Amino acid sequence: MTEKTGTFVVTHAESESAVVRDVETAQVHTLGSNPGLEVHDVLEATVAPEPPLEVTWQVIDVEDRRTVEIVDSDLEPTQHSKELAADAEVGDLVQEERAGTGEIHVFRVPGDEIAAAAEDVLEDEETIARAARLEAVRVEVRRSADDGVLSVRYLPD
Structure with a gap:
């Protein structure tokens, strides 16, 4: 196995370990230690398997860290959201990019x-991954x- 760089969301966190999920591939990595991570944290990071068994991973570099609230x-829902839904069938999803x-x-x-x-x-x-x-x-x-x-609004900071 080799190191991976990407965007990860923390799905589980304890004092001694954490679990992160790659938001692109959905691959899950159990960390052998917890470098201060909390559930819902998002990391732009590089992780690598820990020797010698390579069954747990470690965070080796963090480019960015943020929390999703x-x-x-x-x-x-806003009037605009209601208008978007007006022509949709029950169960349909309508997606629109925000400005x-x-x-x-x-x-x-x-x-x-x-x-x-x-x-x-x-x-x-x-x-959270989305x-x-x-x-x-x-x-x-x-x-x-x-x-x-x-309506589900995905908002920047």
Whole structure:
């Protein structure tokens, strides 16, 4: 095995170890030590297998480190998000790039399932990985049961 450079999200962290996931390949690496990482941290880093067995990995260089904040907002989706969802079928995803960086994802969801759908997004590791790929530092989940609209906003700093 050889060292890998990429974008990693921390999916598990304890005082003695951590688990990072490559956001491009979804490959998981267990770190043999924890250099101060916390769950939801995003690293632009290089990792390498630890000798002699090469079953655990170590962080050998960190180019950038940021934390992705996941917010379960009590705000309703914006009017624009509701307009994006207006022509979508239930279950459809509409994606739109934000001006600058980031994206907005809008889902049509039956009103009685909106809370569960929001919870799924908030707990899904892929939400953090997507934020890392989009260089977002904040993910804001908004919902409106009346309109059947769930919006996920991937926001830069």
